[in-house]
Amino acid sequence: MQTSRICPRCGRSESEVEFIGPFCRDCYIQVYGVATLPRQVDFVYCQYCGRYKYQGGWNEPTGTIEETLIDYLTFYLTRKLRPTEHLDEAWISEIRLDKEFVGPAIYNAFVKINGRRGDVEVIEEKIVTVKVNAAVCPVCTRRITKRGYNAILQIRSSEGKLSENLRERVNVFLSENLSGRLAESIIGFEEHKEGFDILIEDPSIARMIAAKLKSNFMAKTIETFKLVGRNPDGTRKGRLTISVRIPEISPGEIIMIDGKPYLFLAVSRGNNLLLVDLETGREEHMSIDVLWQKGFQPYPGGVDLKRYMLISRDKNTTMFLDAESGYRNVIEVPTSTVKVYVDRFIEGREYKVFLASNMIYVVEEIIEEGK
Numbered sequence: 347m348q349t350s351r352i353c354p355r356c357g358r359s360e361s362e363v364e365f366i367g368p369f370c371r372d373c374y375i376q377v378y379g380v381a382t383l384p385r386q387v388d389f390v391y392c393q394y395c396g397r398y399k400y401q402g403g404w405n406e407p408t409g410t411i412e413e414t415l416i417d418y419l420t421f422y423l424t425r426k427l428r429p430t431e432h433l434d435e436a437w438i439s440e441i442r443l444d445k446e447f448v449g450p451a452i453y454n455a456f457v458k459i460n461g462r463r464g465d466v467e468v469i470e471e472k473i474v475t476v477k478v479n480a481a482v483c484p485v486c487t488r489r490i491t492k493r494g495y496n497a498i499l500q501i502r503s504s505e506g507k508l509s510e511n512l513r514e515r516v517n518v519f520l521s522e523n524l525s526g527r528l529a530e531s532i533i534g535f536e537e538h539k540e541g542f543d544i545l546i547e548d549p550s551i552a553r554m555i556a557a558k559l560k561s562n563f564m565a566k567t568i569e570t571f572k573l574v575g576r577n578p579d580g581t582r583k584g585r586l587t588i589s590v591r592i593p594e595i596s597p598g599e600i601i602m603i604d605g606k607p608y609l610f611l612a613v614s615r616g617n618n619l620l621l622v623d624l625e626t627g628r629e630e631h632m633s634i635d636v637l638w639q640k641g642f643q644p645y646p647g648g649v650d651l652k653r654y655m656l657i658s659r660d661k662n663t664t665m666f667l668d669a670e671s672g673y674r675n676v677i678e679v680p681t682s683t684v685k686v687y688v689d690r691f692i693e694g695r696e697y698k699v700f701l702a703s704n705m706i707y708v709v710e711e712i713i714e715e716g717k
């Protein structure tokens with residue numbers, strides 16, 4: 347007959363209760379526990395962005411600060427956890443704080459640990475002290491002090507001053523198209539009379555952002571490099587400045603290129619401008635670089651830009667009224683000499699028209715406020 351083991355602590359036998367090592371399962375937990383854990387954990391987070399410190403670095407938060415803390419505790423304690431002598435394995439199944447998270451303070455974390463020996467499972471709850479402190483991470487420090495930037499992007503317009511409209515489009519573009527390292531490298535913004543500067547930590551990232559602005563806004567970029575002192579190791583320290591000039595023109599506008607009026611129709615594939623030469627009526631494509639080389643400016647207005655109301659139009663004849671003459675002058679021209687660049691060309695509506703030597707270009711519908 348096989349002798350049944352007896353628990354030396356409570357006296358129960360193997361037929362009454364499962365055993366782990368020398369003890370019954372209940373006494374095993376009392377004597378050995380399920381696993382050992384550190385008694386205390388420090389957690390330092392950035393009060394501005396929620397990054398947390400780990401192994402000398404700062405890590406991205408995984409949610410709110412409280413969620414990040416719980417994730418961190420789970421990860422950290424799992425690494426430190428050691429199953430007790432007679433168990434095959436142990437793992438953390440739940441962590442919760444003893445009180446509502448309110449920022450820097452000392453908390454108790456209740457840590458539920460499961461363990462297993464063969465098919466006998468045991469559970470234990472341990473309390474770990476969590477010291478939570480707030481600090482400012484290096485990224486936020488640089489942003490607050492605006493130090494540590496090695497490149498500047500100067501966002502300017504082709505005209506004197508960056509318009510509100512263009513500034514808004516640039517801001518939207520930056521917030522929608524920059525993430526991760528590109529967004530992190532931005533240390534701050536500085537307002538200027540003519541536009542604004544973006545201060546960037548990493549010059550190669552500044553170049554990447556400049557390239558994105560160049561292709562999206564038909565911008566012209568010019569790099570300059572200036573020495574600003576020496577690094578602690580004696581090497582020369584430079585700062586890259588990239589001037590990003592954005593043309594203040596949009597499709598539908600008349601622009602002067604090389605002294606000649608063009609209607610700017612669209613930005614076509616390959617980042618070329620689709621233009622209509624208003625003197626010859628020919629459509630042409632022009633690369634951004636050529637546009638900048640030739641130079642351009644908004645059309646200053648003049649006698650050749652009129653405001654006409656469409657009266658009638660058939661395949662032979664088109665009739666307008668000149669709005670600027672008080673609708674007294676009737677203009678009657680062959681329909682073949684009227685080129686329409688608006689979506690809707692409707693009788694009774696008024697249009698901006700450009701009068702070339704033998705053509706009339708309808709370039710824009712005039713929409714009155716409230717109509």
Ligand SMILES: [Zn+2]
Pocket residue numbers: 353354355356357358369370371372373374
């Ligand atoms: Zn026992």
Ligand SMILES: [Zn+2]
Pocket residue numbers: 392393394395396397482483484485486487
């Ligand atoms: Zn931070």
